[in-house]
Amino acid sequence: MRKALHRRAIRAPAAVTLLLAVLTAAFTHAAPAAAAAPSIDATIEPAQISLGESAQLTITTSGSGSLSVNLPVVAGLEFRVVGQSRRIEIINGATLDSTSTIIRVTPDEVGVFTIPGPSPHSPPLVLKVLQAGGSGPSLTPSHPGSAALNSFLRGGSEANGIRLSPDGSAYIRLEVPKREIYVGESVPAEIQVGMRNGFAASNSLPTLNTSDFTLNNLSLKPDQSGKAIDGKPFTVFTWHTLLAAIKPGTYSVSFSAPFVVRIRSQPRSDSLIDDLLGDPFMQNLFGASVSKNITVASPETEFTVLPLPAEGRPTDFGGAVGAFKITTDVSSPTNIAGDPLTLRMHVTGIGNFDRVESNMLTGDPQWKTYQPKATFNKTDSAGYHGEKIFEQPLIASQAGEQTIPALSFSYFDPAARRYETVHSAPLRVRVAPSAADSAATLPPALASRAGVPAANPTNGHRPDHAVTEARANSLVPLYLRPAFLSIQSALAVFFAAAWAVLRRHERNARDLRLQRERLRQEALQASQKQMAAAAAAGKAAEFFSAARTALQLALSPLLQKEPEHIMAADIDTRAGSDSEAIRKLFAYADEANYSGSAPGAVDFERWTRVVSRRVTAEKAP
Amino acid sequence: MIRIAKVALSAAAMVFTAAAADTASVPTGGYSAAAFYNLANAYARANKPGLAVLNYERAKLLDPRDPDVAANLLRVRQSASLPAVSAGRLDRLTQLASPTALSWIGLLGLLLAGTAMLAREKFSAHRGKLLLSALVGFCLLGVSAGAAMAVWPTLHSAVVVGHSVEVRVSPVLIEEPLFVLPEGEIVRVGDEHDGFVLVRTRAGRSGWAPSSNLALIALQR
Numbered sequence: 114m115r116k117a118l119h120r121r122a123i124r125a126p127a128a129v130t131l132l133l134a135v136l137t138a139a140f141t142h143a144a145p146a147a148a149a150a151p152s153i154d155a156t157i158e159p160a161q162i163s164l165g166e167s168a169q170l171t172i173t174t175s176g177s178g179s180l181s182v183n184l185p186v187v188a189g190l191e192f193r194v195v196g197q198s199r200r201i202e203i204i205n206g207a208t209l210d211s212t213s214t215i216i217r218v219t220p221d222e223v224g225v226f227t228i229p230g231p232s233p234h235s236p237p238l239v240l241k242v243l244q245a246g247g248s249g250p251s252l253t254p255s256h257p258g259s260a261a262l263n264s265f266l267r268g269g270s271e272a273n274g275i276r277l278s279p280d281g282s283a284y285i286r287l288e289v290p291k292r293e294i295y296v297g298e299s300v301p302a303e304i305q306v307g308m309r310n311g312f313a314a315s316n317s318l319p320t321l322n323t324s325d326f327t328l329n330n331l332s333l334k335p336d337q338s339g340k341a342i343d344g345k346p347f348t349v350f351t352w353h354t355l356l357a358a359i360k361p362g363t364y365s366v367s368f369s370a371p372f373v374v375r376i377r378s379q380p381r382s383d384s385l386i387d388d389l390l391g392d393p394f395m396q397n398l399f400g401a402s403v404s405k406n407i408t409v410a411s412p413e414t415e416f417t418v419l420p421l422p423a424e425g426r427p428t429d430f431g432g433a434v435g436a437f438k439i440t441t442d443v444s445s446p447t448n449i450a451g452d453p454l455t456l457r458m459h460v461t462g463i464g465n466f467d468r469v470e471s472n473m474l475t476g477d478p479q480w481k482t483y484q485p486k487a488t489f490n491k492t493d494s495a496g497y498h499g500e501k502i503f504e505q506p507l508i509a510s511q512a513g514e515q516t517i518p519a520l521s522f523s524y525f526d527p528a529a530r531r532y533e534t535v536h537s538a539p540l541r542v543r544v545a546p547s548a549a550d551s552a553a554t555l556p557p558a559l560a561s562r563a564g565v566p567a568a569n570p571t572n573g574h575r576p577d578h579a580v581t582e583a584r585a586n587s588l589v590p591l592y593l594r595p596a597f598l599s600i601q602s603a604l605a606v607f608f609a610a611a612w613a614v615l616r617r618h619e620r621n622a623r624d625l626r627l628q629r630e631r632l633r634q635e636a637l638q639a640s641q642k643q644m645a646a647a648a649a650a651g652k653a654a655e656f657f658s659a660a661r662t663a664l665q666l667a668l669s670p671l672l673q674k675e676p677e678h679i680m681a682a683d684i685d686t687r688a689g690s691d692s693e694a695i696r697k698l699f700a701y702a703d704e705a706n707y708s709g710s711a712p713g714a715v716d717f718e719r720w721t722r723v724v725s726r727r728v729t730a731e732k733a734p
Numbered sequence: 735m736i737r738i739a740k741v742a743l744s745a746a747a748m749v750f751t752a753a754a755a756d757t758a759s760v761p762t763g764g765y766s767a768a769a770f771y772n773l774a775n776a777y778a779r780a781n782k783p784g785l786a787v788l789n790y791e792r793a794k795l796l797d798p799r800d801p802d803v804a805a806n807l808l809r810v811r812q813s814a815s816l817p818a819v820s821a822g823r824l825d826r827l828t829q830l831a832s833p834t835a836l837s838w839i840g841l842l843g844l845l846l847a848g849t850a851m852l853a854r855e856k857f858s859a860h861r862g863k864l865l866l867s868a869l870v871g872f873c874l875l876g877v878s879a880g881a882a883m884a885v886w887p888t889l890h891s892a893v894v895v896g897h898s899v900e901v902r903v904s905p906v907l908i909e910e911p912l913f914v915l916p917e918g919e920i921v922r923v924g925d926e927h928d929g930f931v932l933v934r935t936r937a938g939r940s941g942w943a944p945s946s947n948l949a950l951i952a953l954q955r
Contacts, residue, residue, distance in 0.1 A: 576775075578772060580769050581766070581768065588951070590836070592837040593889065612851050612855060
């Protein structure tokens with residue numbers, strides 16, 4: 114501890130000596146360039162501090178010549194030079210040189226101190242020192258024990274309605290136009306969050322610290338502006354939003370936001386170099402500060418929330434509070450039956466548009482109505498002013514001159530403290546019959562005589578159809594679907610194959626018949642030749658045998674029997690007039706076959722004629 | 735012969751089962767001619783002839799006999815200054831009955847013709863009557879086949895849904911356009927390559943058009 118004090122005692126005079134040398138050299142160098150008369154001025158910031166904090170006294174000398182800066186002497190105050198800056202300005206060719214000396218003022222006791230001006234003509238400066246730990250703005254360190262750390266800035270002052278955080282790096286302010294509101298009423302509110310440049314930063318939106326109010330339409334992109342508070346530059350973010358109370362009573366409202374601020378990492382009294390490096394960049398460069406998370410809250414704003422009166426409340430009141438007007442229009446003054454129209458209702462004004470609702474037209478038998486759809490176009494950033502448009506599709510039930518009834522809208526006017534109901538004007542629509550309807554009702558001549566516009570199929574579309582629940586799984590017709598085609602093809606192939614098989618069998622059978630017929634004819638000719646040879650040789654037995662064979666072959670198609678199975682008993686009237694002769698021939702043939710002998714006198718020519726007639730008859734068609 | 739008849743009947747039963755699965759009325763999903771027609775009307779009112787023609791054509795595939803579809807389609811084509819489309823001879827066949835009925839007519843004709851031809855080979859005594867029956871069956875089958883031939887090009891056609899679609903000689907953008915397809919025009923589609931489709935107009939001109947500007951009439955589920 115003693116070593117630290119010794120080092121500090123050595124370090125402080127050396128720094129002061131160094132700065133004074135630089136100051137003297139600067140004045141010596143600047144003196145020839147200055148042309149204006151020398152002047153001196155002094156300011157102190159802030160003008161009110163707490164005991165244990167320090168204020169900053171800035172003495173600025175400008176003009177030609179050198180003016181010595183003497184530290185003032187005030188009982189109870191300690192003055193120490195902590196820095197100096199020089200600025201050269203050239204205005205219309207004239208050079209103006211100014212030098213600022215920054216002096217830290219640390220009070221030893223509570224009270225109001227008067228600091229004499231730097232020159233005899235300068236006004237005195239007043240510094241008010243309050244007791245430490247008194248009432249001040251809320252600063253909530255995120256970590257316990259961090260209160261022991263001092264920041265670079267002195268704060269806790271309140272100027273122009275702005276209450277800075279204790280470290281002077283940030284503030285939040287809520288501005289509302291009135292404090293007495295009704296339940297559900299939207300009040301436009303302005304939330305300002307100011308951050309000292311280079312000392313505080315925040316990436317979060319301000320939050321409402323009460324559950325009795327709702328916050329609507331808080332934009333993610335606030336307005337940004339610059340502002341000087343006690344000579345220090347601040348960046349101010351402004352949100353425009355709507356506050357609404359959810360129940361009657363008296364409530365206090367405040368906003369808070371988290372910040373990251375730069376806080377001194379060493380006690381102020383032990384860190385002279387920190388005071389020398391007043392710039393945030395230099396502080397960060399030399400590691401004299403650390404980042405700290407704090408939460409800053411705005412002063413509480415008290416609201417009186419009144420209930421909406423039950424007396425006189427319209428039945429269609431939906432909770433809209435404000436001042437509104439309505440107008441209506443329709444998408445087209447003429448229409449065709451079956452085609453939809455769009456009825457629009459415009460609600461304009463100020464108030465809680467989120468509670469502006471309407472069912473529009475309902476229960477009118479002349480019109481088929483659908484659920485309306487609403488869109489809101491706000492004309493300010495908070496959505497307090499704007500226009501809400503309700504759009505409702507309508508379909509006329511009948512053709513002719515139709516009237517859309519007037520619409521109404523009810524709201525509570527907080528200024529007049531009563532419910533209001535506004536009405537729109539009724540609208541007239543001329544509905545022409547659809548093409549299908551007019552074609553089904555009256556011919557054009559009669560229709561024109563009756564005052565009904567004639568349907569022109571080329572002018573209007575035919576009306577929509579009622580959609581049934583019948584659905585097809587594919588747009589491809591059934592006869593072109595692969596499954597149907599494949600099964601149909603299979604059936605066709607099957608029929609074709611079966612037909613071909615049948616045809617083939619038939620052809621084969623026919624071929625067999627033809628072959629048998631050919632063989633029969635050959636055998637018939639051979640038998641006839643045998644008959645002729647036997648007749649020439651006079652061999653009766655061979656003749657009758659060959660003749661019987663020839664007759665069997667000739668009669669086979671007629672009797673539908675195999676030739677060898679045809680006997681004498683099978684010969685009937687189908688054989689014609691020769692049947693008796695044929696039976697006798699069969700008998701001679703049997704006799705000759707079994708006995709080996711034949712009749713003594715055989716008329717070969719007669720029997721040959723009988724056989725020839727039969728063969729000729731068989732060949733005839 | 736009895737065996738052949740049994741096989742034919744079982745095949746018909748299979749066809750009926752497959753067709754019933756396709757044409758059954760299902761409460762949700764599927765395609766509805768009325769829905770396509772109403773959608774086309776909405777597009778026509780919104781002055782979008784391409785999408786209107788597309789949905790009218792789809793409605794026509796499902797219900798070719800609806801006069802409202804034909805009337806509104808004609809009106810949209812006239813409004814869009816598209817050339818009139820003359821109906822072919824085969825198109826009349828599609829007007830005879832619904833697509834499903836025409837399918838069953840064709841199947842009935844096939845069964846009748848096939849059975850008659852087989853019987854004619856077997857029963858020579860009734861060849862004349864059976865030949866007449868076979869001819870009637872072939873006629874019914876021809877009606878169905880004719881309707882299928884009439885619809886077949888539509889299944890491979892697309893509607894130009896973009897405005898003034900440029901057709902190029904090859905499927906690259908650097909080519910100079912050959913000609914421009916008006917919105918609502920119906921073209922036959924062929925090969926597809928790199929975002930382009932080979933199209934052929936009714937006038938016989940062909941080229942490559944961006945596929946994003948075309949919509950197939952017979953959309954696939």
